[in-house]
Amino acid sequence: MRMDEGEFGWCGECGEAIAEKRLDIDPTATHCASCAGAISRA
């Protein structure tokens, strides 16, 4: 594991794990792709 386990890696909306690829692209991502998409559209 590169990152400490903690706040990162888990969607703040639905609690699902955030894909590692997504975190590679955006390490600050706090929501899974599904929820982030819903948020950015809102």
Ligand SMILES: [Zn+2]
């Ligand atoms: Zn989510």
